[in-house]
Structure formats: structure tokens, C-alpha cells
Amino acid sequence: MGKIICKQCDFKSAAARTLSEMELDGLESGCAKTNFKPGEIIIKQNALSTNVAYLKSGLAKVHFSDPMKERIMRIVKAPTYVGLPSNFGNKVNQFSVTALENCSVCFLDLAAFKKFIFENGDFAYNIILEMSKNELKNFHNCLNNSQKQTTGRIADAVLFFYKEIYERPAFTLPISRHDLGNLAGTTRENASRVLTQLHNEGIIRISGKKVAILNEKLLQQISEKG
Amino acid sequence: MGKIICKQCDFKSAAARTLSEMELDGLESGCAKTNFKPGEIIIKQNALSTNVAYLKSGLAKVHFSDPMKERIMRIVKAPTYVGLPSNFGNKVNQFSVTALENCSVCFLDLAAFKKFIFENGDFAYNIILEMSKNELKNFHNCLNNSQKQTTGRIADAVLFFYKEIYERPAFTLPISRHDLGNLAGTTRENASRVLTQLHNEGIIRISGKKVAILNEKLLQQISEKG
DNA sequence: TGCTTATTGTGATATTTATCACAGGCATAA
């Protein structure tokens, strides 16, 4: 693994782009870059959140992992910070984050990060911006899950992978049926059933984990109506 | 309504307490204090969010108000900011906020608020702290609602009013059965049924909107298990 | 006061969803 040079990093967050060369040197000294393979745990629930995690590249799932009630909250795609609310709102991580693809993550020193907030208003503002947008996403996500029924939520998830993650109408699901069901708040059986149903209606084409959106408009309608 | 003097305000937020006298003068010049009666709309969904709202006193409900899918997201109690994520993450309010009791709200100039974030790191940090805590609350809230069944969610709501809002075991519900159901993600009928069931089991005492917690431990168990 | 409207409780029924059961597919490792 090569030396980390934050100054020359091409994946800087909006906040980090406001930092001066000197500040970036400071960031670098407390920064550890780590790579993760699919299935590896990036952030472990209930561990002390002493570092800010910045997902530089890759795809990961954010999930609440209690023995009895595992639940995938959302899928996150680089570049993004993960777990900022835990960093600031609590001493321990409120959830786990697990890699779905190869991920490259920078763990930043929390104290240095706080220092930037105190000393660089532009940096602080950009963090507030990112947190605000994330919260609104969660808000709508939560709303959707509580108001739609299973078919609509699975349609939602498929559209999410299409629009937010892969940005093209044909892709390979990065998760199993079990996890897809969990993400949509249902069981693997129902997730599977809904996918075949949408397939049979010609709205999507499913082959294993490969998905192709055939009738986006209709899928959108299903997502919205129920 | 008397003159607003932010400097002498006894209800300052943690963030506002970091401001200097001069800064408080600046806050004051762009501040409008308004009182609301129960049922009055404090923040209107889809309106431009040009002001930061600070709930100085009172109780309010945060709800998504689409014609077809009304949903109460949470109940907020002063003192707290409401709608910060909309202020920063979007130009329009993503939800409505409606007073449940008499509420006193300060509407602050967004530009001045942003200026403090840029110029006063302590202020910015406190805002990040409040946003982080709120997000974690929402996170757990969302998780609960998706994993418990109706009885547990209603028990949850009752405990919420007890612990977070009134802080005593006997209180008067500030909302109708319809709204209680909506808050807990169910119908008014089921909300009503669960309350009578808990009443018959001697766990709570219900009389109209008056609630008394008789067996907190058991209620807690119901909230956790189901 | 009487009228109108909102709120509430409760039973019966329909709908939705989870659970259970089972079989085939597919990968990995002994």
C-alpha cells in the first residue's frame, strides 16, 4: 500500500477541498488508509468511534447488527463519510458498516477533524451540508418504508440501485435476496417473489443477481403507488 | 408581544450560548419571535425554508403531509431547532411542523446563522452536535418502527411520552388516537385496541387522553420484545 | 339549546405478510 498523500488525493470530500495545504498536511499525519474486501467489516457496531471514516471508493452496507434483529439501513457509495453522527453524537458506533465491493477507506483522527471544524468555517459548513443531505435521505427512506407495501419497497430498492448506485438500467445486485429483503423490510421469500412477479410482468428482467430495467416508468409507478 | 432581546434570553441553545454579545446583537436584528396555538402550522412543507426555526417553548409534531399519505415522524419538545436539515440540505421544507401546545418560536435569519457557522467554530461544532444527536434519534426511531409489531410500537410511544416528553408517569396525551396510531405506524383502531389491552392487563391506566403508567418494567419489556 | 363534526371503542371480515416446508442450484473444500 502506497504512502498516503492527502494533498494529492483525487477523492477529496467537499469539506476537505476547503482545507489549506498546511491543514491537509495535518490531516495526513493522522490518517490511515485501509482496503476492505467484500464482506469485511469497516465499522463495527458498539466499538468506540474514535475515527472519522471516509469511504473513498467502493460500496458498503450500513446495518444495525443485533443478534436477533439484523437490519440493513441503507447502501452507501463512495465518496462519502460514514458514521459522522456516531462520531459526534455518541462515543460508540450505532451501527456496523460492511464492504460489498472492494472498498478503500481513510480513517481520520477525530481530534484533527474537530479542530478543522473549530478553525475552518468553510470546512464546518460543508460537513453540516453533507450531514443535512444524509439526514433528509434517511428521512425519506424511513417514510417510504413505513408507507409502502412490500411490492413498492422492492421496486424502490431496485430503482435505488439503478438511479443512485449504478446509474444504468442493467446491473448486478451486490446483495443476496436475503439482504435485499432485509433492506426493504421484508423476508427473502417475499423479496424473491416480488422480483419474479416484476419479471413475469415484463417490468424487469431477472437472472440470478443480474437485473435489467425494462419498463422504468411502470416500475416508478409501482414504487410510488404501493 | 415584548421586544426580543436574544442577549437576555433564558432559552438559548447550546450553540447560541457560544456567541459573543456582539454576535447576539446580530442574531437579534434578524430574529422574529412568534407564538403558535395548538393546531397552528409552524413550518409548512414545501414552503421555502428561508429561516432557521428555534422552538423556544412548547410541544410540536413533525409530520410529512402529503394529501394521501400523512405521517407523523416524531414529536419534538422545546428547546430545539426544527428543520435544520431542510435549511441546509434543501431549499424547501421537507416536512411540516404543527404546534400541539402553545409554542414560542424564534425564526432566525438563515444568512446570519450561516455567518456564525463560518466565523464561530464553537457555534458550528454545537450545531453539528445537535444534528448528530437528532440523526441518531431518528435512526433508532426508524429501526424500532420497522422491527416491532403494533403492540410494541404503541408501548414505545407511551414510554416516549413518559420519559422524553413529560418525565412523569401520569400525563395527558397531546394527540388523538388517530395521531397516536399514525405516529406508531398503525391505524386509530389498532392504537385504541392496544391501549385498552394494556389497560386491561393493568400495565397502564387509560381514561380518555389521560394516561398513567402502572407497570413500567412490563411496559418496557413489551416495547422491547414485540 | 340543538346541530354538526370529530373522536373513540369494538366486533367482523378481508388483505397483507411472515412462517414453514421442501427441493433444486451452485460454490467450496475435503
Place this chain on the structure above:
DNA sequence: TTATGCCTGTGATAAATATCACAATAAGCA
């Protein structure tokens, strides 16, 4: 190869929940 452990699809059934229907009460208001 066989054995093992996931993952998957699908039907049958059970459980949870929403919807509908109706009555009673409470609250607002002219």
C-alpha cells in the same frame, strides 16, 4: 468425486394488520 453450506424459488398455511361497519360519546359552534 462427495459432502457441506449457502442461496434461491415456490407453494401452503398461519399470523398480523388494515378495513369496514356501527354505535356512543365528546367537543365545537351558531
